[in-house]
Amino acid sequence: MIQRSFFYTVTVCSLAVIALSATHPAKADPLGNPQRGQYLAVASDCVACHTAPHGQPFAGGLAMHTPLGVIYSTNITPSLSAGIGHYSLEDFDKAVRRGVRKDGANLYPAMPYTAYSYLTDQDIADLYAYFQKEVAPVDKKGPVTALPFPMNIRFSMSFWNMLFLNGKPYQADATKSAEWNRGAYLVQGATHCGTCHTHRGFLMQEDLAHPLSGASLGTWYAPNITPDTVSGIGSWSDQDLTEYLRTGRLHGKAQAGGGMGEAVEHSFSRMSSGDLNAISVYLRSLKPVSDPNDHTSSRFQQGHDVSPAVELRGATPIMDHNDDTASGAALFMGNCASCHGASAQGSKDGYYPSLWHNSVTGASRGDNLISTILYGVSRSVEGRQAFMPGFGGKSGDAVQLDDSQIARLSNFVFKTYGRSDVQVTPQDVALIRKGGPASPLLLLSRVGMAAGAILLLVLCAVVFATRRHKARNIV
Numbered sequence: 001m002i003q004r005s006f007f008y009t010v011t012v013c014s015l016a017v018i019a020l021s022a023t024h025p026a027k028a029d030p031l032g033n034p035q036r037g038q039y040l041a042v043a044s045d046c047v048a049c050h051t052a053p054h055g056q057p058f059a060g061g062l063a064m065h066t067p068l069g070v071i072y073s074t075n076i077t078p079s080l081s082a083g084i085g086h087y088s089l090e091d092f093d094k095a096v097r098r099g100v101r102k103d104g105a106n107l108y109p110a111m112p113y114t115a116y117s118y119l120t121d122q123d124i125a126d127l128y129a130y131f132q133k134e135v136a137p138v139d140k141k142g143p144v145t146a147l148p149f150p151m152n153i154r155f156s157m158s159f160w161n162m163l164f165l166n167g168k169p170y171q172a173d174a175t176k177s178a179e180w181n182r183g184a185y186l187v188q189g190a191t192h193c194g195t196c197h198t199h200r201g202f203l204m205q206e207d208l209a210h211p212l213s214g215a216s217l218g219t220w221y222a223p224n225i226t227p228d229t230v231s232g233i234g235s236w237s238d239q240d241l242t243e244y245l246r247t248g249r250l251h252g253k254a255q256a257g258g259g260m261g262e263a264v265e266h267s268f269s270r271m272s273s274g275d276l277n278a279i280s281v282y283l284r285s286l287k288p289v290s291d292p293n294d295h296t297s298s299r300f301q302q303g304h305d306v307s308p309a310v311e312l313r314g315a316t317p318i319m320d321h322n323d324d325t326a327s328g329a330a331l332f333m334g335n336c337a338s339c340h341g342a343s344a345q346g347s348k349d350g351y352y353p354s355l356w357h358n359s360v361t362g363a364s365r366g367d368n369l370i371s372t373i374l375y376g377v378s379r380s381v382e383g384r385q386a387f388m389p390g391f392g393g394k395s396g397d398a399v400q401l402d403d404s405q406i407a408r409l410s411n412f413v414f415k416t417y418g419r420s421d422v423q424v425t426p427q428d429v430a431l432i433r434k435g436g437p438a439s440p441l442l443l444l445s446r447v448g449m450a451a452g453a454i455l456l457l458v459l460c461a462v463v464f465a466t467r468r469h470k471a472r473n474i475v
């Protein structure tokens with residue numbers, strides 16, 4: 001008995017030590033451990049951004065549409081000519097934790113180095129060992145990023161970094177459990193949940209006073225995942241959250257589309273259950289943030305099953321479900337009901353989700369419904385694919401709906417199955433179709449530059465005039 005409890009204590013302690021050492025190594029081994037590096041690369045989802053559609057892993061070339069313009073990810077395979085084969089451990093560290101390239105140029109924060117700055121020295125050595133030893137080199141360079149002036153001046157990022165880059169590896173909080181610390185380290189660092197779920201301020205920096213309380217990604221909206229029971233995910237159990245992260249769906253509540261679908265596919269579904277539990281423990285301890293636009297019930301409790309047949313009864317017979325004047329109900333019957341059911345109840349096995357009690361239709365904004373209809377959903381986890389075709393007219397889409405049809409359809413879905421106060425206009429659809437609004441920063445910096453240039457001219461003129469004036473006086 002004593003022996004068993006001794007054994008148990010030793011096991012628990014050593015597990016705690018392993019968990020802690022993962023976040024707090026005594027001294028980094030510069031040779032690194034490629035296996036541990038591979039796990040970290042998965043948890044950090046390097047592959048999602050550094051791989052183009054149908055491209056080779058880590059060979060870069062993915063176009064990222066940011067409010068400032070298109071930024072291309074780079075080749076991070078160990079190729080000497082096109083990748084980071086010539087990077088030393090120190091160069092690699094500078095790129096991943098400080099956002100500085102080998103040639104000294106600053107990276108744009110589309111590379112989440114602000115989150116990765118929480119990684120430890122050992123993490124960096126392990127990641128480096130994995131990328132140099134285990135990743136296949138690809139000798140092909142991708143397209144070069146060319147942001148419009150003045151954002152093409154990479155040096156300006158140094159000022160941004162001075163303001164917003166933390167620059168210290170994760171410091172464990174001794175008053176909290178090892179599991180909490182592991183969760184905090186994963187969420188703030190490797191898994192970089194805040195990159196998407198934390199609202200950004202005027203200078204595109206994360207609003208750290210309200211972490212994870214929801215943010216627009218231009219197309220999709222990463223919802224509030226603080227423990228608030230109405231605006232956040234306070235009504236979810238720990239198990240709910242780990243199931244969602246592992247599979248990308250939670251029956252009667254939510255599915256993972258857009259960037260979340262990718263993060264689940266490449267990263268969260270491949271993480272250990274211990275790490276997913278730690279993420280859940282940490283998220284639950286955050287400050288709940290409530291949104292005044294929300295009513296008394298959460299986005300997971302809105303709506304109920306209604307058949308559009310009720311709305312269509314007595315209306316003109318629908319010859320073409322998708323003609324220019326088709327009502328939202330007709331568009332729903334023609335395009336959505338075949339999978340989601342005539343009353344949007346979904347399928348029994350849960351493969352097709354119900355559209356009521358669904359975070360997308362219960363949300364206080366239309367972004368995710370519009371994005372789902374435009375881009376569809378495609379996510380593979382453990383060989384099981386969740387696939388819904390898009391209706392935006394990209395190649396492979398079955399049907400193309402225009403902005404006004406999508407607005408009518410969305411308004412019908414919100415009114416009938418979700419939050420009836422949400423209104424979608426064709427302009428909203430057009431904006432999301434083109435990738436979201438441009439950054440006001442770009443406009444301002446241009447105006448700022450123009451104002452600066454005018455000021456400079458005025459100053460020059462004044463200086464010139466006074467000099468001439470002085471010169472004349474001397475003469």
Ligand code: HEC
Pocket residue numbers: 040041044045046047048049050064071072073074075076084092095096101102106107108109110111112116127145
């Ligand atoms: C959210 C997208 C994203 C993720 C995730 C991401 N990166 Fe990047 N990374 C980028 C982009 C975009 C660039 C290029 C930025 C630029 O040109 O300013 C970049 C640049 C880099 C560079 C500089 C390479 C060079 O010389 O141009 C390195 C090294 C790098 N990333 C490594 C990593 C590693 C390692 C991981 C995972 C731990 C990772 N990245 C995860 C988007 C990402």
Ligand code: HEC
Pocket residue numbers: 187191192193194195196197217220221222223225233241244253254255256257258259260261263279283299359360368
């Ligand atoms: C690349 C951006 C991105 C990253 C990184 C990301 N998320 Fe998400 N997340 C989203 C988007 C977008 C949605 C909405 C998906 C949808 O409705 O189809 C979402 C949805 C969710 C939801 C469901 C909420 C709801 O109401 O439907 C949870 C929970 C969640 N994310 C947790 C996390 C956690 C925890 C992390 C880090 C471990 C994380 N996310 C990282 C973009 C991201």
Ligand code: HEC
Pocket residue numbers: 248249254255256257258332335336337338339340351352353355358360361369372373377386387388389391413
């Ligand atoms: C061919 C079958 C099919 C059709 C047609 C279809 N869907 Fe879907 N839909 C799916 C599947 C599969 C999912 C993803 C389930 C998952 O993520 O596990 C889904 C997911 C969704 C979601 C949740 C998305 C998210 O990321 O949270 C919404 C909302 C939705 N569909 C609305 C619609 C609307 C509106 C239409 C009509 C324009 C439609 N669907 C047409 C199969 C379909």
